[in-house]
Amino acid sequence: MDRFGDMLAFTRVVEAKTFTAAADRLGWSKSVVSRRIAELEDRLGVRLLNRSTRRLSLTEPGRAYYDRCASILSQIEETEAAVSSLNMEPRGLLRINAPHSFTLRHLSGVFAQFLQRYPEVSIDLALNDRVVDLIDEGFDVAVRIGVLQDSVLISRRLAPLRRVLCASPDYLARHGVPATPDALADHEVHVYTNAAQPGQVRIRRPDGRMATVRLNGRLRANNGDLLVQVAAQGVGIVLSPTFLVAGDIESGALIQVLADHEVEDQGAIYAVYPHNRHLSAKVRALVDFLAGRFCPDPPWDRLIDAAAGGSEGEAPAQQHEHL
Numbered sequence: 001m002d003r004f005g006d007m008l009a010f011t012r013v014v015e016a017k018t019f020t021a022a023a024d025r026l027g028w029s030k031s032v033v034s035r036r037i038a039e040l041e042d043r044l045g046v047r048l049l050n051r052s053t054r055r056l057s058l059t060e061p062g063r064a065y066y067d068r069c070a071s072i073l074s075q076i077e078e079t080e081a082a083v084s085s086l087n088m089e090p091r092g093l094l095r096i097n098a099p100h101s102f103t104l105r106h107l108s109g110v111f112a113q114f115l116q117r118y119p120e121v122s123i124d125l126a127l128n129d130r131v132v133d134l135i136d137e138g139f140d141v142a143v144r145i146g147v148l149q150d151s152v153l154i155s156r157r158l159a160p161l162r163r164v165l166c167a168s169p170d171y172l173a174r175h176g177v178p179a180t181p182d183a184l185a186d187h188e189v190h191v192y193t194n195a196a197q198p199g200q201v202r203i204r205r206p207d208g209r210m211a212t213v214r215l216n217g218r219l220r221a222n223n224g225d226l227l228v229q230v231a232a233q234g235v236g237i238v239l240s241p242t243f244l245v246a247g248d249i250e251s252g253a254l255i256q257v258l259a260d261h262e263v264e265d266q267g268a269i270y271a272v273y274p275h276n277r278h279l280s281a282k283v284r285a286l287v288d289f290l291a292g293r294f295c296p297d298p299p300w301d302r303l304i305d306a307a308a309g310g311s312e313g314e315a316p317a318q319q320h321e322h323l
Contacts, residue, residue: 006040037049092121095141096141098126098143102145102269135152141271141272141273144272151272161265162241189215202263224241246300246307249307271287
């Protein structure tokens with residue numbers, strides 16, 4: 001009885017999504033993979049996979065079994081890697097997927113430092129804001145922002161994701177400073193369409209009560225940089241991650257509003273990578289490098305907190321309350 005082989009076959013089928021793709025990755029025949037899965041289900045006395053002509057899906061016992069198998073296989077790989085890579089420097093090609101705006105603002109310098117630190121590593125970087133399938137598309141690691149969906153990937157938190165409301169001094173002089181979440185109804189608040197809940201935001205008041213606010217801005221976009229630039233030009237209020245607006249708030253181009261309120265958390269910034277690449281020296285080095293630069297207090301949040309010691313959120317002298 002080859003329990004290790006059965007577990008390996010099952011996890012690869014789950015990750016590859018087809019018996020054929022799993023067989024290719026294992027270097028086995030499709031019939032061998034199918035037979036191992038059938039024998040495994042017989043031995044356990046449960047169905048692990050729902051099979052159809054179009055796709056495979058996990059049953060509830062299959063999900064529980066996969067999680068345990070993936071953990072066991074990762075521990076085995078870690079044990080082997082700990083021995084074989086004691087003196088091994090990271091090397092080879094790293095295929096990375098990362099969001100466009102965050103990478104240009106905060107990762108370009110980090111990648112430059114990483115390449116200098118590890119001269120035997122090269123990077124193939126794909127910038128986009130869609131959630132890619134790391135396994136199907138052959139990525140080693142991805143940087144993701146927001147709430148992670150359930151998946152077969154390993155994740156490591158790199159930094160918190162704080163969001164703030166802000167507008168230009170000119171806009172606030174003309175339209176007034178909203179003093180409460182309800183007052184946002186009288187303002188245009190731009191909508192970021194890639195958000196988990198576009199068009200609304202939950203805000204915690206200073207007394208702890210939560211308010212759900214619908215955003216009624218005329219501008220909707222799937223790029224946060226664009227929304228920030230429009231707000232900086234005096235049009236509307238923008239709800240933005242601090243990593244996009246910290247510099248503008250520091251310079252005074254934008255002023256934080258409702259600064260004594262807290263926008264509800266919508267996830268964090270993560271590095272994610274597949275189980276079967278968990279112990280790659282190059283992946284481990286990159287994830288550790290990123291976490292070391294950003295956790296637990298990223299530089300953009302330090303700028304926001306420093307600005308909070310000044311007059312952020314206060315209206316210029318000529319402003320008036322517009323409720």
